[in-house]
Amino acid sequence: MQTSPRTFPTSSRRLAAVLGAGALLGAAVPATAAADRLETPAPGAANLATGGGFQAWSAPQADGTHRLTIRRPDGTVLVPDIPAFGAPVDPAVGTALGVTPSGNDLAGRSLSVVYARCAGASATEGCDIHRYDVFRDAEVRVDGLASRTYSETAPSVNFGTWAVARRGGPRPGTYAYFSGNGRLRRLTSTVALETAVSPTR
DSSP: OEEEEEOOOOTTOBOOOOOHHHHHHGGGSOHHHHSOOOOSOOTTOEEEEEETTEEEEEEEOTTSOEEEEEEOTTSOEEOOSSOOBSSOOOOEEEEOSOOOTTSSOOTTOOEEEEEEEOSTTOSSSSOEEEEEETTTTEEEEOGGGOOSSOEEEEEEEETTEEEEEEESSSSOEEEEEETTTTEEEEEESSOOSEEEEEOOO
């Protein structure tokens, strides 16, 4: 596995109705194809993530909190029965657990939405990494990444290999965590604003 920290800000990412296709192509697009269909109304939603046919985003609430919202491959939308967030949740979707040693057995795989839970309305302080298992409808803290010294944010995962940013403590930076053996390794002293884990051949 190769972990690749990306360090661009996420605050400007917003979901919006896509209207550009018909406007840009004009007469080149038939009138019947120019109108886009709204699949899921999500006013004010932020931080869209996709993976395994699932979509996840942060939905603002009337009381100022934010809720994790998930769209399943069949089009159904659910708001998991988990505590709300004080700041917009920034999810990623990936396989949190690896395959068995045979390499082709799907047993043990767990498609999850992963994110940081932080203190109060902060998006960077007092944060621990959690994952929501989309098949078991359960949220758990990722204990292998939990620390009293550091605040962990910007998680991503692929087949049990994680990337995460750590703030505070004597060695802040961007880390890789291998859930199969519990090993944690610092990749860089740069604290990434966002990470991505991608498979290699």
